[in-house]
Amino acid sequence: MKILADQNIPCVADAFADLGQVRLMPGRDIRRNHLQDYRCLLTRTVTRVNSELLDGSAVEFVGTATIGTDHIDLQFLKSAGIGCSNAAGCNAEAASEYVVSGLFALAQRRNLDPFSLRAGIVGFGNVGSRLVHKLEILGIECLVNDPPLQESGDKRRDWVDLDRILRQCDFISLHTPLTKSGPYPTFHLLNDRGLQSMRRDCLLVNAARGEIVDNGALLAVLQRREDLTVFLDTWENEPLVNRELLRRVDLATPHIAGYSVEGRLRGTQMILDAACRHFGLESGWHMSQQLPPRRNIGTGIESWSELFGRHCNIWRDHDAFVAAAQIDDAAFAAHFDGLRRVYPDRLEYDRFFINAADTALPSPTLRELGFQVRSL
Numbered sequence: 001m002k003i004l005a006d007q008n009i010p011c012v013a014d015a016f017a018d019l020g021q022v023r024l025m026p027g028r029d030i031r032r033n034h035l036q037d038y039r040c041l042l043t044r045t046v047t048r049v050n051s052e053l054l055d056g057s058a059v060e061f062v063g064t065a066t067i068g069t070d071h072i073d074l075q076f077l078k079s080a081g082i083g084c085s086n087a088a089g090c091n092a093e094a095a096s097e098y099v100v101s102g103l104f105a106l107a108q109r110r111n112l113d114p115f116s117l118r119a120g121i122v123g124f125g126n127v128g129s130r131l132v133h134k135l136e137i138l139g140i141e142c143l144v145n146d147p148p149l150q151e152s153g154d155k156r157r158d159w160v161d162l163d164r165i166l167r168q169c170d171f172i173s174l175h176t177p178l179t180k181s182g183p184y185p186t187f188h189l190l191n192d193r194g195l196q197s198m199r200r201d202c203l204l205v206n207a208a209r210g211e212i213v214d215n216g217a218l219l220a221v222l223q224r225r226e227d228l229t230v231f232l233d234t235w236e237n238e239p240l241v242n243r244e245l246l247r248r249v250d251l252a253t254p255h256i257a258g259y260s261v262e263g264r265l266r267g268t269q270m271i272l273d274a275a276c277r278h279f280g281l282e283s284g285w286h287m288s289q290q291l292p293p294r295r296n297i298g299t300g301i302e303s304w305s306e307l308f309g310r311h312c313n314i315w316r317d318h319d320a321f322v323a324a325a326q327i328d329d330a331a332f333a334a335h336f337d338g339l340r341r342v343y344p345d346r347l348e349y350d351r352f353f354i355n356a357a358d359t360a361l362p363s364p365t366l367r368e369l370g371f372q373v374r375s376l
């Protein structure tokens with residue numbers, strides 16, 4: 001069969017070679033006329049998958065190598081009998097690690113003690129729950145808001161409302177899906193009122209979906225409140241983000257929080273497995289074949305900030321992104337996509353080992369976080 005795939009899905013041509021003939025295209029350029037005789041479509045968030053794209057096509061299955069599905073009209077696919085699968089949780093480990101890197105990088109630059117902060121995590125799904133786990137391992141207090149889980153009777157946490165998080169937390173990180181309807185819509189969950197109500201010197205992170213935060217309102221609030229610290233990995237209107245907001249925030253990255261080697265490969269693996277089930281086929285490809293050997297993270301590590309800085313050079317990502325803040329829209333959009341397409345390899349904690357003698361940090365905590373600790 002013929003398969004059309006976003007060219008930025010890692011290893012997609014090799015992974016799907018046993019299933020059929022794979023054609024690669026830029027995801028933003030995929031149109032209905034490209035799909036006339038293709039039975040399988042593989043996408044990311046940059047492709048809007050709806051009736052306009054698929055009505056009258058030969059597509060039987062859509063796989064998106066992303067955790068979210070807000071770029072897909074699931075109701076249309078169901079009515080048209082088109083199978084669909086996403087990669088929920090594929091990059092949750094990477095995204096939670098990236099938020100930790102951002103927290104410690106900003107704390108160091110702003111001369112804050114991260115261990116004295118009270119964290120408010122909004123959304124306790126794949127990413128949010130992992131972030132809470134890491135923060136609590138490090139001894140950082142967490143309040144958690146997740147109305148759907150609370151309403152379902154989930155007893156894992158003592159849930160709190162969003163207003164309490166905004167009033168009482170020094171560090172707020174958003175990890176909800178993007179929804180515009182239902183009992184708990186998250187579109188512009190943080191609007192002008194919510195942003196204004198954040199406590200003084202709060203650090204805000206959005207590494208979920210850009211539209212969860214009203215970017216226009218955020219810019220207006222930042223123009224009035226110099227005490228706030230903001231880290232945005234996701235933006236409204238990507239790739240044409242608000243350039244003034246880009247220059248104003250303290251840490252800015254181009255929607256790459258989940259872009260670890262493992263996270264991207266898991267996305268490919270998950271949609272490959274789903275496609276195999278849908279079409280009744282088999283593939284000999286597996287992501288484990290693509291992973292590099294474990295690496296030594298280095299010696300002489302005296303602090304958590306130093307460890308997380310060695311693991312992920314987040315300021316490199318920031319500098320590469322904001323360097324293009326002044327260029328025109330077309331060039332900036334290409335720059336945004338280019339940074340994502342050629343993003344340097346970033347491995348998760350599990351791919352690094354630390355010799356216990358090389359660090360003053362406690363081995364049990366390092367192991368709980370996921371690092372491999374070796375005693376010589």
